[in-house]
Amino acid sequence: MSDEILRVEHLGKTFGTNVVLRDIDFSVKKGDVTCIIGASGSGKSTLLRCINLLEEPTSGNILFHDSSILDKSVNIPAYRAKVGMVFQSFNLFNNMTVLENCMISPMKVLKLDRAEAQQRAMLYLDKVGMTAYINAKPRFISGGQKQRVAIARALAIQPEVLLFDEPTSALDPQMVGEVLAVIRALAAEGHTMVIVTHEMAFARDVSNRVIFMADGVICEEGSPSQLFQNPQEESTRAFLKRFTQG
Amino acid sequence: MNSLPTQFWARVVFLLQRYGLSYLKGAGTTLLISVVATLFGCVIGFAVGIVQYVPINRNDRLIKKIPMKILKALLKIYVEVFRGTPMMVQAMFIYYGASQVFGINMNMWFAAFFIVSINTGAYMAETVRGGILSIDIGQTEGAMAVGMTHLQTMTNVLIPQALRNIMPQIGNNLIINIKDTCVLAVIGTVELFFAAKSVAGTYYTYFESMTIAMIIYLSMTIAASKLLRFWESRMDGSGTYDLATTDTLAFTSGMYPQIKDSRNAMGTKDKEEAKNE
Numbered sequence A: 001m002s003d004e005i006l007r008v009e010h011l012g013k014t015f016g017t018n019v020v021l022r023d024i025d026f027s028v029k030k031g032d033v034t035c036i037i038g039a040s041g042s043g044k045s046t047l048l049r050c051i052n053l054l055e056e057p058t059s060g061n062i063l064f065h066d067s068s069i070l071d072k073s074v075n076i077p078a079y080r081a082k083v084g085m086v087f088q089s090f091n092l093f094n095n096m097t098v099l100e101n102c103m104i105s106p107m108k109v110l111k112l113d114r115a116e117a118q119q120r121a122m123l124y125l126d127k128v129g130m131t132a133y134i135n136a137k138p139r140f141i142s143g144g145q146k147q148r149v150a151i152a153r154a155l156a157i158q159p160e161v162l163l164f165d166e167p168t169s170a171l172d173p174q175m176v177g178e179v180l181a182v183i184r185a186l187a188a189e190g191h192t193m194v195i196v197t198h199e200m201a202f203a204r205d206v207s208n209r210v211i212f213m214a215d216g217v218i219c220e221e222g223s224p225s226q227l228f229q230n231p232q233e234e235s236t237r238a239f240l241k242r243f244t245q246g
Numbered sequence B: 001m002n003s004l005p006t007q008f009w010a011r012v013v014f015l016l017q018r019y020g021l022s023y024l025k026g027a028g029t030t031l032l033i034s035v036v037a038t039l040f041g042c043v044i045g046f047a048v049g050i051v052q053y054v055p056i057n058r059n060d061r062l063i064k065k066i067p068m069k070i071l072k073a074l075l076k077i078y079v080e081v082f083r084g085t086p087m088m089v090q091a092m093f094i095y096y097g098a099s100q101v102f103g104i105n106m107n108m109w110f111a112a113f114f115i116v117s118i119n120t121g122a123y124m125a126e127t128v129r130g131g132i133l134s135i136d137i138g139q140t141e142g143a144m145a146v147g148m149t150h151l152q153t154m155t156n157v158l159i160p161q162a163l164r165n166i167m168p169q170i171g172n173n174l175i176i177n178i179k180d181t182c183v184l185a186v187i188g189t190v191e192l193f194f195a196a197k198s199v200a201g202t203y204y205t206y207f208e209s210m211t212i213a214m215i216i217y218l219s220m221t222i223a224a225s226k227l228l229r230f231w232e233s234r235m236d237g238s239g240t241y242d243l244a245t246t247d248t249l250a251f252t253s254g255m256y257p258q259i260k261d262s263r264n265a266m267g268t269k270d271k272e273e274a275k276n277e
């Protein structure tokens, strides 16, 4: 109980009449690396966005350290600072340099002074191998580099959980490796992460649990070896077959 | 007075020699009012645009919701009224209305700055709103995801980008203001047009005097647009940046074993390790 960070209970989300998530249940313990796989449109992004309250769930509950984040009294920005998010499209601040991108939240959200914020930003930029580019604006660096900066930016608020929404899907194939290498290193350091990905081999060896989603529900979940080598559900088998063939 | 030349250019020179200072003062007044009013107008525009953009959430308390809604409605009326009526009419309406109805004798300078600022503000409000709306939603989500509040997102991420995006519109407004301050002549502001008209009337040299006014207006507007272009390019900064050190992870690109070709791109150290496997 004590090392459980997040618990999603019977989560549902509808857009108008479009039911996107139904009865989602899972929890994240400290140190867990959970990979979420599933076809496009199965609701993976919506699930992550609900966890980070970028979308408001329509039913069910999300507990952070055993208290609901859907209560009206919850300070949403403060909660979000404990749950980092890395987007498919990077979403780096275009008006800031690489360094400023990583300093802004420590300064504005965590109220560190400039020197401390810079020190922290450099620490994480070093971790993702981007200290060389601190003076560059996002539009002048490559996609893989952008995503590495985005990871450093998310790490700089020192969140308890990091959410990744298809972090390599917008990248050219030769840049996928550098981003996955960074995420692997974070996993090795014991960071708690929830990763939506289509990189099956990566999911297999980075995670300790895999969730397969289809049509807005969790269809199957288990350890990587269980889910990849011995899938129980027909739809999981069909999905994996498509991926391993391609 | 009696020595007015007969040739066109000679007359122009004559007017300039005699009344050069009047034109200069008029031009100065025009420039002062338009620059200051454009700045104030931008401030008003940003303030209004930002208030219009404040989200009203379903679960906000009524005490916040109702005043916010009233404020937004008032601002909307302000924008519509000042965009939808001629500035010349507004000038007379405000200047004479204030003294007749409220007994306030407005300082002419104050009236001039006030009218042009409030007018620019009404235009800028819409420009700013559009400028913010045109920014990719990912910028807002990126800011929210690192825990920024709406206000922090606005001031650190959206407004700087909106400002850069609408610089051309601000330049446009400055140019329009340089020209349109001439309507302030109706409340007695001695700007360039008023000065040129007074000189023209003295000798009945309208064509000559307006030629001078045209040239000065044109020089001012061209200078303004050049200056703004320069400022824009300064805001963009140079496209190059210094590498602080080397990219320590660049060589791991493609190290992920699924991509077979990437082995060639590995550093020698990795190659050796690969052999040992």
Ligand SMILES: Nc1ncnc2c1ncn2[C@@H]1O[C@H](COP(=O)(O)OP(=O)(O)O)[C@@H](O)[C@H]1O
Pocket: A015, A018, A020, A038, A039, A040, A041, A042, A043, A044, A045, A046, A047
């Ligand atoms: N803002 C929205 N409004 C309406 N429908 C949406 C919205 N966002 C997502 N959806 C729908 O929800 C479904 C799941 O989307 P998403 O969570 O992005 O799937 P995935 O990330 O697994 O590809 C899709 O059918 C999509 O059209």
Ligand SMILES: [Mg+2]
Pocket: A044, A045, A046, A165, A166
């Ligand atoms: Mg998605």
